[in-house]
Structure formats: structure tokens, C-alpha cells
Amino acid sequence: MDPKDLRYAPSHEWSRLEGDVCTIGITKFACEQLTDVVYIELPDVGDHVFTGDSFGEIESVKAVSDLYSPVNGEVVAINKDLEEDPGIVAKDPYGKGWMVKIKVEPGSSLDKLMTLPQYEKQIASQDH
């Protein structure tokens, strides 16, 4: 996916809404901050997730971080390839490294999330 077409949460998840299905992953910046990803735990298909709540967890070297959902909805797919090879996330964060697909509630939008320029401004202030 083209990063320009995505929306971004302050906690470094990206989202793309196509119809009523939102695909979520984490950004290249987040991958660089995490360094070596060793485990990812994702929800089960059928689980319900809520805006701002954790939908999964990711472990890099020695650090476990929560993954936060930018939308309310039902998990309709998870990327099972990440269980076998969590390194895919860092190799291709906007493509093969997607994490979950959420069927969102009617009327949902990603308008409250950041555009790419807004997100780039945020990470410029965090990068060190």
C-alpha cells in the first residue's frame, strides 16, 4: 500500500478503510523504533475491538508493546504469516506486514486519524 493513502494513529498504527473493512498495521517508524521483532500476538477472528483499546501485542528485543485499534468493529482476518515470521512486519510494514482486518461499524471513518504529512510531522519531533 502507498503510505500516502493511509491514515495514522499517534501510537504508530496505520489504517486503510476500503468499504467497511479497515486494514491495520504498524508504521515503518514504529518498526525502526522496535528493532528486531520476535513475537506478535493478534486477536482471534470474530473478536470485537474498540477504538483506543489494545488489539494485540508485539515483542521486540526485551520490550513488549500494545497495539491499539483506531476503530470499533469485528476482526474478520488476521495475518497468520506473522506468527511464523514476525520479521515480515519490519520488512514490509505497509504490505505483507499488515496485521488485522476489522469490519467497522456503519458510519465509521478514519477522519480523526492523521494524514501522512501530519504523521511525518509527529515523528520528526520524536525521532532521536
Next chain:
Amino acid sequence: METLTCRLLPFATADGQHNMAADEALLDSAVGGIASLRFYGWSEPTVSLGYFQPHGLLEKDKRLSRLPFVRRPSGGDAILHHFELTYALALPAGNRWCGPEPWLPRMHGIILDALAGCDVTAQLCTEPSKDRFQGLLCFQHVIAGDVVIGGSKVVGSAQRRRKGATLQHGSILLTVSAFAPLLPGIRELSGHSLAAPPIRVAVTAAFAANTGWDVQPADWTDDEKRRIRELTLTRYTQDAWNRKR
């Protein structure tokens, strides 16, 4: 420039469930903007498992499987808490709480300075790890940024991050334990028999000097005490948590 304040909570000894609940309560406080540092002990020899570690790994170890265990909220590998000093540092989100260096090596550098003040010479490992570790104990596995003496790890740490806040806790191995006889501590490696109280004082002083923060002695808030009780009962005493993997 604004001087940041970090609470220094009182040293306490408790069981593993309470200790992990207390550390998670500190993370919650950090999410709310409060920074904390504490040192603590364990009321009996206890194994803390890394968040993603399968507890079956522990059951294969004849010595360690006899001990109580608790699953940490943080990553990394298992720690045997016996003849060691544990620290926890909880920091809010935001650039002002982090500098150019990530907190894992930064805190290890602080501990290195503190040990030097106690006449113990240690180093930070600079060699990147070659293999993915599949064993049980954190101290069996040295990675870049760990504190070592003669190649043996004497300090290891792990983190949990939540809403931008960070909990980092770690272990300073003072003396070898009969439950893990192949892991020498600072005493065996340096010839210095250090007690926990002077190390706590030295690390606190080195931390204040490194950060420039106002490190203020403080007590747990009533909300934190309630949160610790809640987390102890609902999470850290539960098989659903401790044996989840």
C-alpha cells in the same frame, strides 16, 4: 528549563505476584504522567517469566521448576530472583523523558557508574547477539547493552510499553544462587561482596546525576495501592495469566 521530578518509592520485599502488580501499577501511573523509580526484593526465591515465554520451559528445569513463578508484563527471558536486587523505572510518554540513548543501555550505563563507585569494574557488552536465544534464563544470554563482568552478565532488563509510557525493570545479580549454579554474580566475578542497600543508594545517585531530574522520596498513592491489590487478585495470582503460554 523545567526540572523533571521522579518519585523514589520505598524499598520493599514482597512475593512475585505483588511485585509484578506493583510494577504494572507504576506503569499505569506513568501513563498518567508520573515518573517513578523503585528498588525491591523478593520474599522467597522466585522465577519471573518473560511475557511471551512458555512456562513449559521452566518445567523442564529440575531446580527452578520447584520455585514459585510469576509471569512479568515485560519481555525478555526468565530471571531467577535470589541474591539479586531488582529495580523498576516507569516513565511517561514524551521526548522530555527520553534522551538520545534508549533507556535499556542508558540505565545499564547508570548501574555501571554505580558499580564503579563501589569499586566493581564492569562493562557494557558491545557485541551484537548472533543467535536467537531459545533457553530459559535471561542471564544465560548476553546481548549488546547488557552489563557484564569478564563476559558474564550481571545486569539484565526488560520493558513494557503502554500508550507511550515505559516500564523498565531489571535485575542486578549480586551472588550465585544454588538454583542456578552456572550463573556467577558480582561477588564471584569481581571478588566484591556487595549488599543491596549501598547499591540502591549508588544507583539512585548515579540516576539523578545522569538525568538531572529531581529524585524525590515518595510513598504509593491510595489509587496505586488499590490498583496493586486489584492486579494481584485478578492477574498475577491467576493461572490464566501465569500459565497463558
